[in-house]
Amino acid sequence: MAETASKRILVIDDASLVRRYYREALEQAGFEVDEALNGVEALEKLLAEPADLLIVDVNMPQMDGFTFLRSLRRQAAPIASIPALVISTEAGPHDQRAARSAGANFYLVKPVAQDVLVQHVAIMCGLPA
Amino acid sequence: MSEVEPVSPEELRAICEFLYRRTGMLFTEAKRYYVQRRISDRMNALGIAPFRTYFAYLRSDADGEVEKFINAFTINETYFYREDHQLRCLSSDLLAERVRAKRPGEMLRIWSVPCATGEEPYSIAIWLLENWPQVDVQDIEIIGSDIDTQCTAAAAEGEYGARALMRLSPQLVEKYFVPVGKDRWRVVPELRQSVQFSSANITKASETRQHGIFDVIFCRNVLIYFDDASRRVAAENLFEALAPGGFVCLGHTESMSRISPLFDVRRFRDAIVYQRPHAGGKGGGSNG
């Protein structure tokens, strides 16, 4: 998929195995992947080089995913409008609403199968799934 | 030198993850050769094999191994005009903001800590004289501090070899240095007198407090080596030493994300720097 090669995904999760799990699936699908283990680092990386899409774990220590998203949406363009796929352990409508109001574009509940992740990322990037 | 067996992909990932968590430097399989070289160097220096044993040794930080390992991944040479993109940021953006924050006649204060043998604070002085239009009308104080008093003594002497000057044009060397013997130059007296050197351990508030309040602090490539508790204290000490709205510049591979939520991140054209929030701000680490 030649189109995916230009899409840069930033994966934000404090667990290395989670980042690895997503990275493998995304790289295999042809995406370029970078990672950050907390929201502060993610913000710094995005300020240096914006990404095309973010995958954000809600339950991170230090700066939880929602706080990060709210902070992201306060930045200047183009960073502020980077689409964000939020991944959470919680499945309730309340949590989904909270995610939306924090600035998430899409919401998935763990455990996320690798192919499901890639499908959603492809759709969000405007690519054939 | 014995041949160290190449690490497996999983072993590489494990040690790269360790390094990433500690320092923020991220290496992947693409950098295998680069990382393997450094692992092999350490294993050979210690006579430790196989990799699993070395990795356990590294994680236990026996004999300061973590610092030695990290050292292998950072450029440790010091020379004039190193990381000059930060100097550009200083003269293009940081000082302008600080000047606006100051009362008329109030002095700008810049701290280089650790300053090692003085290349950094002298570089700042030279850079500003050469590149900052307001250098003639704005008083600036530049201080260089280090925990190693032999270093600061050498810095005060201001003598350097050719390698330290390699990034400076012949015109700059001619202007700010006098030759003193074969392949050695000394900073001219007026410039030497413009920079003050002192001793300071940035993990000790009693020592940092003695230096007062600064507008810009250069603290490059030292926090990366500290353990968590020491990093936090050092960050607090730097925060305390900054005026509200003041800036701290870290080494270009370093990030406050591993260190402290006290500072805001600011992106300028030439560098990313960290700012103490202005008075009235909460300073929770997020930008804005």
Added chain:
Amino acid sequence: MPLVRKPPSQAPATVASPAPIEGTSEQRWAAVRDAAERPDGLALLADALSREGARDGDPRVREAIFTSLARLATPESAAVVVPYLRSDDANLRTGAIDALRAMPLACLSHLPALLRDGDADVRLLSCELARELPDEEANRLLCELLERETEKNVCAAAIEVLAEIGRPEAVPSLVRCAERFAGDPFITFSLKVATERIAAPARDRQ
């Protein structure tokens, strides 16, 4: 030539810190930072933390209290921090775990109880603390946890740490865990990575 001036030397007066419960947030920040140097520091910090841990507390002062406790790095200072792992306030929980991570050896005596805590979140956070402990002890504690743990995300946290520090004796526990959570793609993936790393190495040529 230059107008870069060498200043007269100046040493600002040192200010005696008031007790850390009073004053502006600036003063409280300075006081809790200095508390680590005082003989009665631990008690002062414990009091200050319960004040700043309240909803109107200052996050920066809180952070400094945690830093000072981490600097003390004793089982007693860890004991002051541990209860905050149960806090409803996510920031307090985070502050607590970061402080404990900064004093790993001080946590050693607390860890067995933390890994058996009734609160799954406490168990989950505590797995991280095993990372900096001596390998044998850490492996033992995490394997014991894996054998009895029913919460998936706590297991995931333990596997994350074992992926770095795991020794061959951890493999049976990891394999049994894989069987219990065979339906979860991520747990399956994590266990595969962890066991591969432990069994590793490339081509051993000893």
